[in-house]
Amino acid sequence: MLFIRKLILGLWNIWFYILAGVGFFLFFPFLLVCLTREKWYSGIYYVGRFFWSPFILLGMGFIPVIKHKAKIDYSKQYMFVANHLSMIDIMMVFMTVRKPGVFVGKMELDRIPIFASIYKRGAILVNRDSATSRKSVYKQAKRKLAIGFNMIIYPEGLVPEPNVFLAPFKNGAFSIAIEHQIPIVPITLPDCKKRFPFQFSQKYWVGNPGVVRANVHAPFSTKGLTQDDLPALKEKVHQFMSETLLKEGYK
16 A cells, blocks of 8 residues: 555656646746846746646645735735745745745756746845855845845745754845845745645655645734844744644644
8 A cells, every 4th residue: 555655646746747847838938038127027927826836736636725814015015934845835825925026046946957047037046055145145135126026035944854843044034124124924834745745755655635725924024123133033933933833733
């Protein structure tokens, strides 16, 4: 039975990459056009939100359930932060944030052929082992915010091991939010890990289709805060997300 389960889950994971690849190539010409001007990035975001993400999630048998637990004024700019332990976290966040946001992602993904041509232009890439790269994130974020985009960061800064509930947050998201005085909006994803974890191949053979929730919570204000307030703000958001995820049944 274990062999059969591993075989089915292995094929199911391969199916995920097929869906992601097919969805990407379907819109590739349009995405290239959107990249010719920085302000046209909104087109890429909306393709991700309304077409690419639903195509993958529904094709995998996932049912996205998105709720705003508090009113978010999308005419304003925000720093959105979410927990991260699944390949489908990106799709869920795409579908959750209603106005274009720029992701801050890891540099390693720019090695994927063809995909990299979109990824490295549409997102802000960071090599967390490089101080120069981390510093560059702030400069690029300032430009994206000036154009009018939101920012989206997974503040854990890594994909934690399965036994880690919520890894400590890095400073980046909070430093940028304070510098630009934009509110921080937590997004909790309580189901993505159990539905489709990263570590399926590491003796972690679990996962199944079903409901995947994304809950958007009330913003944390950064008005009047300085970088001296960063540690307290970071801890406050981490504690809130930890407690909320626990209530939502995240394990």
